[in-house]
Every structure is written in structure tokens, then in C-alpha cells.
Amino acid sequence: MHPAPSVILFTTFSGLGFGLLFWLGIGMPGPTGWVAFTFFAIAYLMAVGGLLASTFHLGHPERAIKAFSQWKTSWLSREAWVSVAALLVMVVYGAGLVFWGQATVPLGLIGAALSLLTVATTSMIYTQLKTVPRWNHWSTPALFLSLSLGGGALLAGQVRFALPLLSVAATVQIIAWMTGDGRFRGRGTDIGTATGLGTLGRVKAFEPPHTGTNYLLREFVHVVGRRHSMKLRLLSLLLGYGLPILLLMLPFSHIYAGLAVVAHVAGILASRWLFFAEAEHVVGLYYGRQ
Template sequence: MHPAPSVIFFSVLSGAGFGLLTLLGFGARATSQGWPAFVFFAVGFVLAVGGLLSATLHLANPKNAIYSFSQWRTSWLSREGISAVAALSLMGLYAALIIFFDIRVAPLGYVAGALCLFTVFTTAMIYTQIKAVPRWHQPLATPALFLSYALTGGALLAGAVAHAGFLFLLTALIQLWHWNGGDKAFRNAGTNMNTATGLKGAVRQFESPHTGDNYLLKEMVYVVGRKHAFKLRIIALLFAALIPSFMMLGEVKHLGALIAVALYFTGTFASRWLFFAEAEHVVGLYYGKR
């Protein structure tokens, strides 16, 4: 799949933002109030809302984004939009009570935090449900991947060092699990020219369907070299998980925290770019790309 920058920025930034808001809702930084609380909540809202807005850049007509709310019965995209609005609204009320009145309504925080986490889950399900992309169609691994990155980033931004160290290692394991399953997914799906045509024997193309590129080739058939993919996997593992996890073992001060955040986002962007670039759509069989 073509790795669109707007979707990559959306999933990474909104994931970290909703992860931070989730932990704040569940009681992280419980001693903060006034301006300190405002800063943490503001970072979460800026990342979450900024990520959601960047997703509209991928639309041919961003004004049509409003229609994504109307198909909640069948569309995970619609559920994502509705849950995001509900989560941000309740979290905004929870944050306002803490910042301006020093009132912490724990049940409200739990509900808002759960909705933030559910929003990340709905984002993951947008991709998980697509059977035509076997690498994404991992009902357990893909949602776990999105949730682990979101919670890890949230713990890091919230300064929950003890939780972040564990989550970094957990994210690394889930990332390896997703890569391992994804590398075998297309083959295990059993989709080939025979299943596509219903014919038996050795089925091959007589000639290419098109003489030039088209939309499907541009968006659905993207090839990344194995050498480059391997390097990016190493970068993703080291920067988004392993190096920050070792940093969490010692005393983390302001400079160390900034470095850990920079490493996390660098590794997460690499991982998310690969999430799209390595995904193979079955339509590629029609063009003889596999």
C-alpha cells in the first residue's frame, strides 16, 4: 500500500495523544492541578486533534469528512469519528474540572479514558477488517500493535517512567509478533490467480491489464525493497522500544525524557511507514505484482 504521509502522521500523533489522555483519565499525574495539569492535557489534546485533522488531508474533498459519522452501524471509520468526539468532549470536561476547580471526578475520568482507548482500537479496526490486505487482517495482532504504541507513548509523555519501561518491552514483543504473522499472512490466505479466476492448473496473465500506471497501481501496489524494510525494522525496534526501555532503568531527567520522546516518535514513524509500505493488497495479483 502507498504510505500516505497524512495517514501516518494521523495514526502516530493521534495514537500518542489518545494514549496520554487515557492515562490521565485513569489517574496518571493525579497530583497535578492548575497550570501543570493544563500542560499535560493540552499536549494530549493537541496530538489527538492534530492527528485527526491531518487525516482529512488524505481526502480528495475534506468537506466530505462530516459524512463519515453517518455509517456507524457498519463502518469502523464512522465509529472512530463518533468515539473520538465523545472521548474528547468528556475528557475536556474532566480536564476543566481539574484545572480550574481542582475537582477530580474519578468515574468521569475512567469513562473518558476508556473512550480514548476505544478510539485507538477503532483506528486499528479500520485496517484489521480489510481481508484484501492479509498483513493487516490479524484480528489480535493489529489492534494490539496500535494500542501498545499508543499506551507506550502516553506513558512516556505522562512521565510514568515505571509503566513506560514495561510498555516499551511489551511493544517490542507485539511488533515482532505482528511482523512475524504479517510476513506469512499473504501465503496463508491462499489467494492467488487460481482463486481469483476460479480456474485450475497454471494460470498466468497473457499481457498486462494496462499500458501505464493507474490509481490502483499507485495506491494499492507499492513495493519496498527487503533491504530497506529490514533497516527500518531495526530502526523501529531500537528507537521506539529497546533504547528508551533501557533509558527508563536509570534516573530520567528533563533532557533524557526529551531524548526518549524523540526516539519514540522516530521509531514509531518508521514502524507505521512499514505498516503501510509492506502491506500487499490482493489486487496486485491482477497486475502480476506477486
């Protein structure tokens, strides 16, 4: 799949932002006044900024409001509803903390649940696709959720939870990579079933439909980037999980915490790039690729 910067930024930052909102919603930390304002501002910048970035890849962003209509079948539509609900509930909860120093606990808990649900709906947009076997697996929502919780805990300064959650996320990430590499082949979809000609013999793509490229190849058949995938996997493991975990284990300092956040974001951006670049769409089979 084409690793579009807008979607990489969207999934990374909205995941972190909603993760932070989750921790704020359950009152960990439970700041008030200006400190609360800063925490909520960071969370909203990430969550809303991510959502806005995702509209950049739309052909007609001015019609985005229509995306709320099909919640019965579409995960993208459900994500639109849940994310707006989470942001609205958390704005009321946050206002209580900032202006009145008052935590409305039930509101915070509802907001926290909606924030996690938002990340779950985002992950289901990818998980539901049978056409991309690498994503069509429980490890996709597990990774998105554990990352959001772990990254959110890191931003919220909840070291006690960030350490185990980031370790869990790292484990899920390794599982996703290791099982994901063979899943396409494991599903039994190949050029033979794609063309229906597999029963006659060995099928080889002889000639593509056009000499030039097209939307399908640009969007779904991304092969160039996979060459460096091993190096990038190591880099994203080190930056996204290893370094933050190490820095969190040192005696607390704001510089170390800041470094941990920067390293985490950089590592997750790299792994999200891989998430798209390494994902093989079955349509590539028609072009003799995988």
C-alpha cells in the first residue's frame, strides 16, 4: 500500500492524542488549572491535528460531513461518530478541570472509553480489509490499542503504566511483523485464483494492460520501500520502544521524559510507514506482483 504521509501522521498522532485523553479521562494525572489546560491542549492538538491530516488525502474534503451517515456498515463512519463524541465529552470534562478545578468523574470515564473506542474504530478500518491479509488479523487492533495506551501513558507521565504497556506494544508489534510476513501466502490467494487460470497450469503475468502506471499501481503496489524494511524495523523498535523504556527506568527528569516522547514518536512514525509500505494488496497479483 502507498504510505501516504497524511495517513501516517493521522494514525500516529490521533492514536497518541486519544491515548492521552484516555489517561486524562480516568484521572491519571488529574491536573487542574493551567496544568490541565496544557495537558488537554497537547491531547487535542494531536487528536484533532491527526484527524485534520487525514482529510488531506480526500478528493473532496468539503463533503466530509457526509461521512457520518453510514455508521451501520462503515467503520470509517463509526470512527467519525466516536471521535467527535470523544472530543466533545472530553472538552466538557476538561473545561471542568481547567476553569472550576472540578473533575466530573463519570464524564471523564465516558470520555476515556470513547477515546479508546476511537482508536479501535481506526484500527478496524484496516483490519476489516480481506484484500490486505497483513492487516486482516487481530494483531492490528491489538497493536493500535496497546500503542495508544502505552504512548498515552508516556505523554501523561504515568511511568508505572507506560513501562509495561510499551513492552506489551513492542511484543504485539513483533508478533504482527513475524506473523504478517507469511500471511499473504497462507491465505492461499495467488495469481492462479485471481485469474481462475491456476487449474490449467503455472500462471505468469505476460503483459500489463498499459505501458504506463495507473492509480491501482500507485495506491496498492508499493515495492520499492520494502528493501529497507529490516533496518527500519530495528530502528523503530529501538526508537519507539527500547529508548523510551530505558529513559523511563532512569531517575525521573523532564529532559529524559521529553527525549522519551520524541524517540517514541519518531519510532512509531517509522513503524507506521512500514505498516503501509509493507502491506500487500491482492490486486498486485493481477500485475504479477504481491
